[in-house]
Amino acid sequence: MIFKDKLYGLVLSGGKSTRMGKDKGLITYHKLPQREHLYQLLNEVCDRTFLSIRKDQVQEISNDFETIVDTDEFRGPYNGLLSAHKVHPEAAWLVLACDLPLMDKKALQELVAARNSNKIASAFADAENPLPEPLCAIWEPDALKQSAAYLEAGNGSCPRKFLINADVNLVFPERKEVLLNANSKVEYEEALLKIAP
Numbered sequence: 001m002i003f004k005d006k007l008y009g010l011v012l013s014g015g016k017s018t019r020m021g022k023d024k025g026l027i028t029y030h031k032l033p034q035r036e037h038l039y040q041l042l043n044e045v046c047d048r049t050f051l052s053i054r055k056d057q058v059q060e061i062s063n064d065f066e067t068i069v070d071t072d073e074f075r076g077p078y079n080g081l082l083s084a085h086k087v088h089p090e091a092a093w094l095v096l097a098c099d100l101p102l103m104d105k106k107a108l109q110e111l112v113a114a115r116n117s118n119k120i121a122s123a124f125a126d127a128e129n130p131l132p133e134p135l136c137a138i139w140e141p142d143a144l145k146q147s148a149a150y151l152e153a154g155n156g157s158c159p160r161k162f163l164i165n166a167d168v169n170l171v172f173p174e175r176k177e178v179l180l181n182a183n184s185k186v187e188y189e190e191a192l193l194k195i196a197p
Helices: 034-043 055-060 078-087 105-113 141-152 159-164 185-195
Strands: 007-012 048-053 067-069 092-097 121-124 136-139 168-171
Touching: 007 034, 007 078, 034 048, 034 092, 034 105, 048 055, 048 078, 055 067, 067 078, 078 092, 078 141, 092 105, 105 121, 105 136, 136 141, 141 159
Parallel strands: 007 048, 007 092, 048 067, 121 168
Antiparallel strands: 092 136, 121 136
């Protein structure tokens, strides 16, 4: 299949991690801070990869990583997504939240292979509860253009709500565990148990 837009990777690591009590991007599950681990995974399936960060995180990021600093024009995850779109409006973005400890290269390859650039996005979903995972999805450029208008019209700041009401290609990963979010200490412990050999 031929895609009209290049595919860039984006690790959303600019959140405050209040429920976890510490920066989720710095938690080590796979011998590296999670944001670096996901960056490396995305680098294997995307044309270019970026860490989405807050201004106050700039000093702590090594020059080995390309970054996009949040512009703070929008709330929540849309902040990172639309900051990236502003810098590279021509690209489609494979977006990952930094709280996906079980995500692996095979799952990302599945998502990329299932990409449908005629849809607004291609998003992973759990077959038992088929709602799009907006922070584990490929957002086509049009989706981000429409998202900015959606937010400016005062429709709330939930990317999932936007995707639920859009023409989305749902992709069901072979291993649904890859969608486990670790947002709290309990979920962190659960993830560690699943990672352990």
